[in-house]
Amino acid sequence: MRRLRTGAPADWPALFAQLAQSARDPRLARFYRAGTVSADTPLEQAPLLALDVETTGLDSRRDSIVSLGLVPFDLRRIRCREASYWVVKPLCELNSQSVTFHHITHSDILSAPALDAVLEPLLTAMAGKIMVVHYRNIERGFLDQAVRHLLGEGLHFPVIDTMQLEARLHPRQRRPGWLRQMLGKQSVSIRLADSRLRYGLPLYQAHHALTDALATAELLQAQTATHYPATTPVGDLWN
């Protein structure tokens, strides 16, 4: 059993209480008031929400969100019945390169609502949950930017990052490439699809926000079943 060495462990309940006071937008205030579980909550009791966004590019300051997928779950069950999926009008132009990734085309976007319109159901789905993502910089960065753009204030939430959990399990990944080559070690990929294969999880079509959210939820179940007891405090895993 390994314990993640994070920097100063975030005190999310305290932070949420504070943000509930300071948030100006009522939707945001409601989200923070719903609070979050304490850091010592066993993972098996934590309400989780797998989250994936597809974007026009990788830079959260220049690019923007085109679709979002989310699936609530816990360590035992992923609940597809409560899943959500939205295509939204990006704030910037779609470029052809990103279209080839997520298969969302200009005509899909024409009829799509603006992110503003889905913000309320999105925040409702997220309320009280710990978000689970693969590579937290994307989801956290893009959602924060988008909300900042819409409301003039950012969005903060606790995240368990399945890619980070993989990185901890395969520390060699972090050696520089030339050293890895000298040692003759094969690099261990911690990308979503490759990580899933290590747990015997099936291959899915990538870059569909809902499929990726489902894939991420399954990966966390597999990671915890393999490496972490169900009683692990969430504080050991979240950021």
Next chain:
Amino acid sequence: MQIELIEIRDHLSRFAPFDGLPDETLDDIAQQVEVGYFKAGSDILCYGEPIQDLHYIRSGAVEIYRRNGELYNRLTEGDVFGQFGLLRGKKVRLPARAIEDSLIYFIPGPLFEQLCEAHEAFADFVEAEGQSRLKSVEESQGNASELMKIKVRKLITRRTVSVPLGTSVQDAARVMTEHGVASLVILGPPSTAGATQNQVMAGITTDRDLRTRVLAEGLALDTPVDRVMSPNPITIQADDSVFEAMLCMLRHNIHHLPVVHRQRPIGVINLSDIIKYESQSSLYLVNSIFNRQSVTELQALLPDLRATFLRMVNEQATAHMIGSAMSGIGRSLTQRLLELAEAELGPPPVPYCFMALGSMARDEQLIVTDQDNALVLDNNFDPRVHDDYFLKLATFVSDGLAACGFSYCKGGIMATNPQWRQPLRVWKSYFTRWIEQPNPETLLNACIFFDLDSVYGETELVESLKDLLAQKASQSPLFLASLARNALNRTPPLGFFRTFVMEKDGQQNNIINLKGRGTAPLTDLIRVHALAAGSKAQNSLERLDAIATTKLLTEEAITQLRYALEFLSIVRIRHQAMDLQEGREPDNYIEPEKVSASERHNLKSAFQVLSNAQKFLRFRYPGQLQNRPL
């Protein structure tokens, strides 16, 4: 809001029973699914726990156990489990454990019930394994076989043409000419039983009879027809099927078959009447068998024999029909070989009966078969004087059969073996010894003699052996127990897993002998019960009918055995047909990758039926071990 869970829906759509559901339904299921991951070695379902969902394996592998911990099944991608518990009290009946890291889709109970309600095929699939599923398969097989359904009376196009006893052969020929018929019924004196003119048939005569028995013999025109008719002819009931009529003609090699309704002749059907119904009938083949003049000419019919087999399979005949027809053809070949042998060797010095054993006697012969036969000779047989003749006769037939594709019996059970070319009294002593001093080891080889039937010659010789067996066997518990023990030697596998055959101990094989592990042990088991019931029937289905009239097995058990036998046989037949079509020598082996998903499920059910029936046999004859020689 319509949410598309593409990965879930697409996967479900590839596997039974979901593959038969409409798209909207699949979308709906995908949206209601819950997903869970199970590490290899972890329990998924524990006995007695409440169960709310149908479980579907998205990836990985799962083992299902009986309550006592015995392995019940091993499942993988696309398989479902938990339906037993859901259908019965919503409690886990068969515990499940992941044997590889597995991803499971949970389909909620209420949705499962809706699916069963709305989609019959879905309900059939998930319902209790065994009877219902096998039944639906059996019903779909044989649907093209109109011959099974049509009653013989439909084939009758004209009233019976008849003359009374005492009519001259010339008058008989005139009547036949006037009516344009090739056969004539000869009526006996009116029955005294009732006021109605219930005239009983005394015999039948045909064009051929008039040629061979009157003209060729130079008889006078006023000879009474009584002297040249075939007395007490074989008849068929008006209610019997055309298929049965066909079998009857095959078996007895007759071209004219009187149809009777309560003993009253109502018409005669000819070979051509049936051929009209089945244009390329196996009767055609039989007809040409009897026109062949040498072994070489008979041998040339081998492709026709295979073609007839293939045609019946393609026309979806049942295994029972195919087995009967193939046996009929085998009998005809044997009969023709004996005719040819007698033509060469001269008439037999003493009466004899050529006896078929094993599958031909049971009317369950297929395309791949050994010859198992014997000669029962009249008690006046004197080996020093007569055996030279019968050895030559037996050798002629045996070599002829081998030339026609019926390979020599490896166990030497052929009339060429002096041990199996004996007068009736010796045969009676064989059977008596087998029954009165049973010993599983000797019975292992003798078992084949308990399926016996006459093929040619003095039928009574073989009939008296059948009588002896039927009378003595049911009275001899030790004999039945020894036979039961032998019937348990070969057991069925558990089922299939990926490209392997799953054994009960969890071992995996990549090939299965469907005869040795399926039809043969099933036939063995049915034979034990039939002999216990004192039945003289040889065919397994007829034996089951005979067992049904006793209380030896429940009606349900008999129905299940019937379906299991039909299913195991038809799969074996289909794979042999496939081998033939693809230019391979057909055999009894099946590679699991060649078994379709639905066949796998049904085969598993059939194996289960066999396994349960063997358990019952063990329970019914527990004393068998006392008799085991040390």
